[in-house]
Amino acid sequence: MPELPEVEALALDLKGRLDGRAIVRVDIAAFSALKTFDPPLSSLDGTFVEDVTRHGKFLDIATGGLHLVVHLARAGWIRWRAEVPALPPRPSTKSGLAARVVLDDDSGLDITEAGTKKSLAVYVVRQPADVPGIARLGPDPLADEFTIDVLQRILEDAGRAQIKGVLRQQSIVAGIGNAYSDELLHAAKMSPFKPASSLNPDDVQVLYDAIRDVLGDAVERSRGLAASELKGEKKSNLAVHGKKGAKCPVCGDVVREVSFADSFLNYCATCQTGGKPLADRRMSKLLK
Missing domain, CATH: 3.20.190.10 (MutM-like, N-terminal)
Incomplete structure (x- = not known):
């Protein structure tokens, strides 16, 4: 997407x-x-x-x-x-x-x-x-108006909702989808299932920096490319999204996947969840 x-x-x-x-x-x-x-x-x-x-x-x-x-x-x-x-x-x-x-x-x-x-x-x-x-769009994460205080309020208002879902909700933050939410959470070393309101001030700073850096770097890499080149540029620079079974470029652990009815997420257990694999709910249901 x-x-x-x-x-x-x-x-x-x-x-x-x-x-x-x-x-x-x-x-x-x-x-x-x-x-x-x-x-x-x-x-x-x-x-x-x-x-x-x-x-x-x-x-x-x-x-x-x-x-x-x-x-x-x-x-x-x-x-x-x-x-x-x-x-x-x-x-x-x-x-x-x-x-x-x-x-x-x-x-x-x-x-x-x-x-x-x-x-x-x-x-x-x-x-x-x-x-x-x-x-209905929320604030643009690369706009000057998207400050760390704005992010803090977003996370507080989201309560116990999982952080990945919050970041993907267009009425909360505009423009972040499945791929870049995986990427910036990997950069921030955060579990995609972490409750939004559980982030302390240091966590919020780390997440804010990851949002600005990951998206900003992707924009700069893409700037000046023709439309025909953009999909390839995106795919070649992803660290974990769509990389199930590959090695994490940061720690070398295997990139894992959690599947849902119509989508999936990718993450590195070593970098993001203290080494603990997340439950793949769809596969768990199939095995029952």
Whole structure:
């Protein structure tokens, strides 16, 4: 799933490609992806792109006083095309194409989604906050306003909730997903199951530094890369996420996994849980 660093880099790449360009039209290939009807999609036709930014994991293309907002969900991505086909795409659930943005020189963007679970969302709105998911976002962890005091209040308000779940909740902290929550908790040497309110002031400082460092470093590594390079850059620099069975790059212990119904987490027992493996609840149920 694209998270804050990839969406930040994607916005930067697209800003360089789209700034001042005219949108000829936007074609929808997967009708379920379009979540709004007013303003109509056709209101983007002939508008000039003014900016490309992000809000959490939402990509925002500002054009003609409106906003084309895309949430890439778990398996979505955007691909630049130097030349798009002359004919609009046919509606299809198999091609993976959700939408296409056609520009004034016949280049454009393909907004795609892999897999069968379709969660990608496209919005045309007058203001970004008209998108419910954006309106609910918590503070951005790389913004100046995200201070250690803000993090302290977040953890206190979360009570006994597990720290990984708190960090992934977009209405609490914007932009952190499954992969980077694993990464920053590994950097902070904290168990993903640690209760949020149990962190003492020193713990909060360590977690705050890990959030800023892990996400900040990922943004800097991604800066200037083309969209086609971002997935590979992310995967090659992960320490534990998606690395089940590999060696922890810090201590050499094996990276372990806890599986859930529709996701998983990875961690190093030596670095994060005092050497104690966490219970894999899904596997435990299967063995009963």
